[in-house]
Amino acid sequence: MRDVAVVAFAQSPCQVANRRDDMADILLPVIREAVETAGIDRDDVDFVVSGSHDFYEGRTFSYIDSLDAVGAWPPISESHVESDAAWALAEAWSWLQLGEGDIALVYGIGRGSLPTDLDQVVPAQLDPYFLAPLAPHRDAIAGLQAHAAIEAGLTSEQGMAEVVARCLNAATDNPLAQRSGHVDVARLLDAPYVSSPLREHDVAPVGDAAAVVVLAADDAARRLAERPAWVRGVDHRMDTHYPGVRDLTESPSTQRAAGRAAEQAGFSMSDVDIAELHTEYSHQEAVLTNALGLNGAVVNPSGGPLAGRPVTATGLIRMGEAARRIRDGKADRALAHATSGQALQQNLICLLEGDG
Amino acid sequence: MSRGIAVTGVGQSKQAKRREVSIGAMVREAVTEAMADAELTFADIDAVVLSKTPDLFDGVMNPELYLADAMGAVGLPVTRVFTGGSVGGHAAIFGAHLVQAGLAERVLVVAYSKESEGNFTWALSRGLPFSAPLGAGAGGHFAPVIREYIRRSGAPEHIGWQVAVNHRLNAVRNPYAHVHRPDITVEEVRDSRMLWDPIRYLESCPSSDGSCAIVVTGEEHAGHTPRPPAWIHGMAWRTETGHFAGRDEVNPKAGQECAADAYRQAGIDDPPAQVDVAELYIPYSWYEPIWLENIGLAAEGGGWKLVEDGRTTFDGDLPVNPSGGVLSGNPTGATGLLRFAEAALQVRGLAGEHQVDARRAIGHAMGGASQFHALWVVGSDKPGVNT
Numbered sequence: 001m002r003d004v005a006v007v008a009f010a011q012s013p014c015q016v017a018n019r020r021d022d023m024a025d026i027l028l029p030v031i032r033e034a035v036e037t038a039g040i041d042r043d044d045v046d047f048v049v050s051g052s053h054d055f056y057e058g059r060t061f062s063y064i065d066s067l068d069a070v071g072a073w074p075p076i077s078e079s080h081v082e083s084d085a086a087w088a089l090a091e092a093w094s095w096l097q098l099g100e101g102d103i104a105l106v107y108g109i110g111r112g113s114l115p116t117d118l119d120q121v122v123p124a125q126l127d128p129y130f131l132a133p134l135a136p137h138r139d140a141i142a143g144l145q146a147h148a149a150i151e152a153g154l155t156s157e158q159g160m161a162e163v164v165a166r167c168l169n170a171a172t173d174n175p176l177a178q179r180s181g182h183v184d185v186a187r188l189l190d191a192p193y194v195s196s197p198l199r200e201h202d203v204a205p206v207g208d209a210a211a212v213v214v215l216a217a218d219d220a221a222r223r224l225a226e227r228p229a230w231v232r233g234v235d236h237r238m239d240t241h242y243p244g245v246r247d248l249t250e251s252p253s254t255q256r257a258a259g260r261a262a263e264q265a266g267f268s269m270s271d272v273d274i275a276e277l278h279t280e281y282s283h284q285e286a287v288l289t290n291a292l293g294l295n296g297a298v299v300n301p302s303g304g305p306l307a308g309r310p311v312t313a314t315g316l317i318r319m320g321e322a323a324r325r326i327r328d329g330k331a332d333r334a335l336a337h338a339t340s341g342q343a344l345q346q347n348l349i350c351l352l353e354g355d356g
Numbered sequence: 357m358s359r360g361i362a363v364t365g366v367g368q369s370k371q372a373k374r375r376e377v378s379i380g381a382m383v384r385e386a387v388t389e390a391m392a393d394a395e396l397t398f399a400d401i402d403a404v405v406l407s408k409t410p411d412l413f414d415g416v417m418n419p420e421l422y423l424a425d426a427m428g429a430v431g432l433p434v435t436r437v438f439t440g441g442s443v444g445g446h447a448a449i450f451g452a453h454l455v456q457a458g459l460a461e462r463v464l465v466v467a468y469s470k471e472s473e474g475n476f477t478w479a480l481s482r483g484l485p486f487s488a489p490l491g492a493g494a495g496g497h498f499a500p501v502i503r504e505y506i507r508r509s510g511a512p513e514h515i516g517w518q519v520a521v522n523h524r525l526n527a528v529r530n531p532y533a534h535v536h537r538p539d540i541t542v543e544e545v546r547d548s549r550m551l552w553d554p555i556r557y558l559e560s561c562p563s564s565d566g567s568c569a570i571v572v573t574g575e576e577h578a579g580h581t582p583r584p585p586a587w588i589h590g591m592a593w594r595t596e597t598g599h600f601a602g603r604d605e606v607n608p609k610a611g612q613e614c615a616a617d618a619y620r621q622a623g624i625d626d627p628p629a630q631v632d633v634a635e636l637y638i639p640y641s642w643y644e645p646i647w648l649e650n651i652g653l654a655a656e657g658g659g660w661k662l663v664e665d666g667r668t669t670f671d672g673d674l675p676v677n678p679s680g681g682v683l684s685g686n687p688t689g690a691t692g693l694l695r696f697a698e699a700a701l702q703v704r705g706l707a708g709e710h711q712v713d714a715r716r717a718i719g720h721a722m723g724g725a726s727q728f729h730a731l732w733v734v735g736s737d738k739p740g741v742n743t
Binding site: 001048053054055059060061063064067068071072073074075076077078079080081082083087090091094095097098121124125126127128129132235236237238239240241242252253256257340341342345346 | 378379404413423425433434439458593596597598600725
């Protein structure tokens with residue numbers, strides 16, 4: 001296995017809605033910043049891969065417009081995943097293992113503000129014959145999962161509110177967060193339900209942002225970063241689709257991905273100092289920490305998605321945030337998690353480590 | 357290539373308007389066939405790659421989630437690739453990369469589209485400010501490019517009609533093809549309705565439902581398969597920006613460089629002489645000469661002469677799309693993978709009625725405004741043996 005590291009990360013501010021910039025306009029300054037941080041020229045990039053989804057943009061082939069920000073001329077080696085850009089990072093990591101190039105640029109763009117009505121978009125992820133016609137609203141299945149998690153004793157409404165308060169508090173140190181502040185748990189619990197037992201603050205706020213990660217292999221990584229965040233393990237797994245046959249309080253795909261990533265990394269979940277989890281809902285922190293067996297790790301020091309969820313960029317931001325803490329010397333080992341689908345159907349685990 | 361990689365299983369569904377099956381059932385048809393061909397069970401598969409054109413074509417968002425069960429992908433890594441019409445080629449290459457990198461031993465690559473559950477031309481006719489509100493779909497984009505090819509090359513107009521006939525006659529040999537017109541004639545194509553000048557109705561691809569799946573394995577497994585494997589000799593993808601002043605969309609540089617990279621890996625320095633058959637992404641008939649030139653199977657300006665001389669017909673010395681190609685079936689999400697899979701079937705000797713004499717074949721896919729390109733060279737022999 002080649003040693004591959006995150007050598008740069010940049011992100012645009014998570015905004016409720018950015019109506020000023022188009023896809024390429026949001027992305028271009030973020031790519032510039034990441035490339036400058038790495039101290040490379042765009043021509044030094046051997047492979048480009050991205051993640052986004054047309055259903056948020058409301059048109060086909062929307063990602064093509066983002067290529068204007070990459071400058072795909074002369075022709076480049078390039079690929080795209082139509083899902084969270086964390087899966088693009090996994091593809092870039094795999095590509096670097098081929099040894100055909102040393103530097104990969106990964107970007108994610110998510111504009112969750114564009115759909116007029118997410119209640120029509122989100123159910124389109126479901127089986128189109130048996131589930132989508134039931135038209136569950138955007139938070140309905142998450143509400144069922146939260147309820148199951150409380151019943152299983154994994155968390156409580158109080159515990160969920162405490163997660164939210166902790167994340168929003170942490171986000172006060174994150175200038176790119178969409179939401180932050182010092183909030184009172186008791187006051188959070190006074191709010192009405194949006195999908196019982198979920199309240200508005202339990203739902204990660206959807207918005208717009210772009211994120212860019214530069215990966216480099218071996219000597220290139222050592223040259224480009226003072227303290228590279230080495231990607232020691234990456235794996236992702238899928239659970240069955242049907243919520244009715246899943247135990248929503250468990251996440252077997254997370255467990256399996258974590259087990260495989262730990263095998264690659266040579267260290268386990270209990271060894272990480274921080275964990276950036278793609279929690280689209282507050283109760284998912286309990287489901288994930290339970291599935292992962294995290295042991296004393298600081299969870300979502302950036303504030304996590306509860307402080308900003310730019311849809312398909314959200315998972316990639318977890319990788320970038322975890323790497324940032326290693327590159328800053330604030331952590332030696334970190335975990336980043338990304339998810340896709342309803343109630344954590346698909347999960348990705350990335351383990352990172354700094355030089356000892 | 358550091359490690360031998362091969363296609364050991366191929367499956368596909370009938371291409372047609374398939375209102376009698378669900379998306380999941382249609383995908384399962386191809387998956388079941390590919391797994392049976394490779395004589396594997398789902399427990400043998402390490403990763404799944406799903407190829408699909410825009411989700412807005414048939415309305416399911418992130419279909420890898422809904423299809424997890426139909427693809428046998430529960431508990432596995434699943435990557436959903438999307439790069440336009442080239443996506444099937446990208447998915448096949450990404451699947452092969454996973455094996456090449458040693459991250460997987462056996463990868464299942466799946467592709468489908470169910471165009472009949474949506475409105476393809478609506479989905480491709482993007483509103484302002486992205487394109488003029490003509491509702492012109494894909495043909496409206498490609499027609500002026502074809503006009504420019506005709507102007508540059510001086511090709512006579514019957515070349516497009518002849519390609520349409522050649523591919524439809526080939527399709528008669530392929531039971532999976534959507535369009536079966538055994539009696540088609542050049543006159544019939546010529547007299548068919550003009551859709552986007554100069555593209556006539558019978559020079560256009562249909563809108564199809566269909567699926568395709570392949571199994572890619574490392575050499576340790578490819579050496580022990582019941583049927584011959586298709587060895588991957590070279591593979592590449594290239595992307596270029598779609599719209600800028602001075603861009604040559606008739607002979608895009610990304611396509612040239614993509615082919616050149618794959619040929620270099622395969623040790624090919626004279627493509628027309630060293631390639632026996634090609635499955636090319638030809639959604640409109642004129643794209644046969646256009647791609648022949650773009651990927652170096654014909655000299656620039658000379659692609660149409662290969663058609664004129666009958667060299668690309670089923671019995672010619674460089675058959676193009678013996679399966680019938682995109683003109684005879686176009687489930688867009690699967691179309692690219694079908695080209696790659698058909699190339700594999702040819703060098704495995706398993707193409708049935710549309711088998712030609714081939715030991716080395718090209719699978720090719722393109723997408724967007726001819727800006728995404730993917731190509732692989734597959735052979736009957738393991739790379740380095742008899743080549």
